Amino acid sequence: MAKHKLEIKGVNIKRYVKKVLKKEKSKIFEKVNCSFGTSEKKICNLNLSILKNANNKIDGIIIILDDITEKIKLERSLEDFKKLAHLGELAAQVSHEIRNPLIAIGGYARRAERKLLSGQKVKVKNISIIVNETERLEAILDNTLHFSHSKKINFKKINIINVLKECVDIISSYAEKNEVKIDINIGKSLPRRVIINGSAQHLKQAFINLIKNSIEASYRGDIVNIFLEKGKKGKVIIKIENKGSIIESKDLEKIFLPFFSSKKTGTGLGLTVTKNIILDHNGAINVKSKEDITVFIIELPLEAVKNEEDFSNRG
């Protein structure tokens, strides 16, 4: 191939050409930042097509720069718009959800005030309602805050086995109180360290929400089983399974929606938060509930699975 001076201001074109020539294969480099020597930044798709002669030797390269700056800007505006619409929807739902506890708090507080002013006694159980409903409001707000901040995650390499073990430690006293046992079952094809790219803090919250739900749905003396298995194509599967009351099929598709709760004391945000955390980790979550078994199935992408030798050292 003849030598030519190849220069596009503000684009390190040589780097891309080298890559294409090395592999002798045409390629599109997406969303490359370009300045073209001006202060205005551009985003381009760089299409490098190899030209070969009759002897299958490289004769040249066609470079096409496709300016996609406006398209990207529009996509980002649309994303921002969607986020705002979502936030508006959430604000409307939150204002509806807090009205019922507020009415009970205000109503019983007014009643207590009236009774005290007229020299009458106030029932402790009425004051307890104010306390309990305040706690319910706080839980709604905590979950809502988490819900709106769920995107701010610091990703690190973490061992998912340790995360699950820590979750069980945290929730063990709650399980004991409910007379439910928790077992972790680690698949034999998995090594001692199962590494994913994620936030231990966020994943703990997601798993604890699920384990807590499983404990509450279990009968006394039952076991909540946590299974860790190797999934397809570099993925790990976590199953959280309990016996006991099942989720009705009509509710299965709704349980991850905000403010859907089958529990009288639930905020209806726990599973929504859980699903968001899993999605933020590029994972997936599903639920199956039939006969007397309910199982939440979480799939997360693996960062790296150490080899079988490592597994043999698990002990």
Next chain:
Amino acid sequence: MKKILVIEDEDNIRNLYRDELIDEGYDVLTAKDAECGFNQYVKEGPDLITIDIKMEDMDGIELMHKIRKIDKKIPIILYTAYGEYSQDFSTWAADEYLVKSSDLKELKEKIKALIS
């Protein structure tokens, strides 16, 4: 003593309404869902019914129309945490429509006006 049936699925609000209306001198019956409320209505024959619109088993508007088919005259107060229902003409068959509040003054006044 006038008999009021309160149909409301939120335990604490149902009990608050019951306690407050007892203090006002009414005989108060309560129901935690629409089905239970309808049965109480048939069995007890109250003088007035208050119905929450948003309930799990049946919406309060549907329950009101079910009762209206049997009894066109019984005073019914519909109330809800959702103000937008006031624009829904299907709620207009109620004698009164209220947005839930922790101040029960308005509810008490409406009840008094309807059954005194």
